[in-house]
Amino acid sequence: MTTFDDREKAFEAQYEHDEQLKFKVNARRNKLLGLWAAGLLGKAGADAEAYAKEVVMADFEKPGDSDVMHKLMSDLAAAGKPMEEHSIRKQSERLSEEAKKQIMSEAR
Template structure:
């Protein structure tokens, strides 16, 4: 194998690793967002964890965060606690930093 081939494989592995980390961070952010919303909905313990899992699974419906935001808006409105999408997105941005910290700490 040439040096070029080695470098190419190295870049491919790094890209794959970075994508896996980003996936884990996004899933963790969605879980934290689900736990936050669960608190607003009055859920605790196993109910909150189950709801957070539902939020994570909602992210697989469409690319991007719109499916998660839509689920949270619908659930909060149904519980009499309507919230604008920009407020939920802002909370997601805040939780993204925490998610990054948690995932990176697990990588060490």
């Protein structure tokens, strides 16, 4: 095996690790976003956790975040608490940093 082969395997392993980390951070961010929205909807405890799980699962419908944004906007509007997409995205960005911190601290 050559140095080139070793490098290729190292890059592949790093890419796989980075993609797994990105997936975990996105899932955690969506959970945190779901818990935040659940609070706005007046849900607490097990109901809030169940709603957060629904938000996480919504992310698997289509590529990207549009499915999560649509779910949150629809649910908030149905509850009489409409919110603009940019406001939800701003909260999502804030929670993304928190999710990354949580995942990184769990990995230690």
